[in-house]
Amino acid sequence: MLTSPSPEGSVDPRQTPDADPSSAPASPPGGSRYMIMIVSGLLALGLGLGAAALPVPYVVESAGPTFNTLGQDGDKQVITISGRESFPAKGNLDLTTVVMTGGPKSPATIFDVFRAWLDKSKAIYPEELIYPKGTTAEQTVQQGEIAMETSQENAVAAALRELDIPFEQRLTVAGLSDASPSAGKVQDGDRLVSINGKPVTSMSVIQTELSAGAGAPATVVVERNGSVVTETVTPTKNSNDRYVLGVLLSSDFTFPFDVKISLDNVGGPSAGMMFALGIVDSLTPGDMTGGKHVAGTGTITADGAVGAIGGIAQKMIGARDHGATMFLAPAANCADVVGHVPDGLQVVKVETLADATTAVERLGSGKDTSSLPTCTNN
Known part of the structure; x- marks a missing residue:
């Protein structure tokens, strides 16, 4: 606040330790109480801002x-x-x-979520629906x-x-699903060679054969450690009502x-x-x-x-x-x-x-x- 200079020759009693107290301006009524209220308000505001900056378990998608x-x-x-x-x-x-705002890489704040709630173009999800519990930023x-x-x-x-345009695709077993019908017959690392005599050149070959068989046992030929192994596997239906061998496959292309x-x-x-x-x-x-x-x-x-x-x-x-x-x-x-x-x-x-x-x-x-x-x- 700017103040006007004192009249020439006058003395500001607030600046002079031995000034006459009676000449000092009166304090406003309840001045101490007002100061406490102001300080308390500022503290509450600071705490509120600090809390709003803390991460919350939500993800904002925009x-x-x-x-x-x-x-x-x-x-x-x-x-x-x-x-x-x-x-x-x-x-x-x-x-x-x-x-994505939120999750292990960039945790969302209350401000982020509140702004997204006001913006219909954005979506808000609980964090665990997007990132499994314990997922790190590096893993993400x-x-x-x-x-x-x-x-x-x-x-x-x-x-x-x-x-x-022709190309080569090799399908290799990368694991077995729970209760897999191929358990004990097909192993990790096996390369699928054929099914019911049809060369396995793509996933669609397997799906077509299993669908045509309608659950009948399938003859599966795999290459394992340089040897050819033939097994008979009876497929089961998955949650999508498709017949499957219960194997997880990885592809290698040339x-x-x-x-x-x-x-x-x-x-x-x-x-x-x-x-x-x-x-x-x-x-x-x-x-x-x-x-x-x-x-x-x-x-x-x-x-x-x-x-x-x-x-x-x-x-x-x-x-x-x-x-x-x-x-x-x-x-x-x-x-x-x-x-x-x-x-x-x-x-x-x-x-x-x-x-x-x-x-x-x-x-x-x-x-x-x-x-x-x-x-x-x-």
């Missing part, structure tokens, strides 16, 4: 950036093909992301990187299979040319389908999109099956905000799509890479896209 699989991430091309002719493509095939990063690497390999395989995918600071498997679409477009003359702006999400298997992902409501918002007019959504996510589609965005339901390719080609050729499958309440 729309993240999008990346054009036909374009660049910084100064690097997202998809680079060497050893085979490729074709620069125009338009956008955007993969979509979400930003590592799991995301592994999932991303696997999705990229599957994307290359799915794209080549879509284009009928491709006829190199496909490199460069994308920093993005983890997880949900970009698989869009990577595969970008590879298909890059290996095909012309522009699949016709210069249009398409976005999407979904996991991909080497056989081209599109799987469910998380955060699709936020991803649709991110897609629309970055200019997309069509969004490709996994059929398995339809329950999360209905009622959350942003204005101006057409959402197409896809189950396979072939479905996604058909939708993009129809849009790119200027044909009517209103008949493409969409998510409904039914």
Whole structure:
């Protein structure tokens, strides 16, 4: 506060120890009480702010950036093909992301959760629904990187299979499920050679044979430590009503040319389908999109099956905000799509890479896209 100078020759009694007390200005009534109240209020405010900054066991999910699989991430091309002719493509095939606030990497605060509660474009989840208890930040990063690497390999395989370009896929047993019908017959490290006499060149071969057999015993041939072993396994049904051998399989691919995918600071498997679409477009003359702006999400298997992902409501918002007019959504996510589609965005339901390719080609050729499958309440 600024004060006026004292009149010439006068003395400010508050500055002079031997001044006459009677000349000092009177203190306001209850001044000490007011000071205590002010100090108490400031302390309460400080405690409140401190408490609000403490981590809470929630995760806030919001729309993240999008990346054009036909374009660049910084100064690097997202998809680079060497050893085979490729074709620069125009338009956008955007993969979509979400930003997660909370969990082991970046704990959420009360402020974060309160702001998200006021913002309908964001979602709030209990932390244990997203991250298993005890998961560390390092484990989260590592799991995301592994999932991303696997999705990229599957994307290359799915794209080549879509284009009928041959490659080699070896399926190796990585473990057995609980109460597996293959227990005692198939071991970790076994490479599947054939089933019912059909060479195992992909997962779909196994699924087709088991489905055709409708639960009948299957003849399974594996390679184990350089030797061929033949076993008979009676499949069981899983929770999806499919016949299975009860084995966990890992894939090892040998491709006829190199496909490199460069994308920093993005983890997880949900970009698989869009990577595969970008590879298909890059290996095909012309522009699949016709210069249009398409976005999407979904996991991909080497056989081209599109799987469910998380955060699709936020991803649709991110897609629309970055200019997309069509969004490709996994059929398995339809329950999360209905009622959350942003204005101006057409959402197409896809189950396979072939479905996604058909939708993009129809849009790119200027044909009517209103008949493409969409998510409904039914």
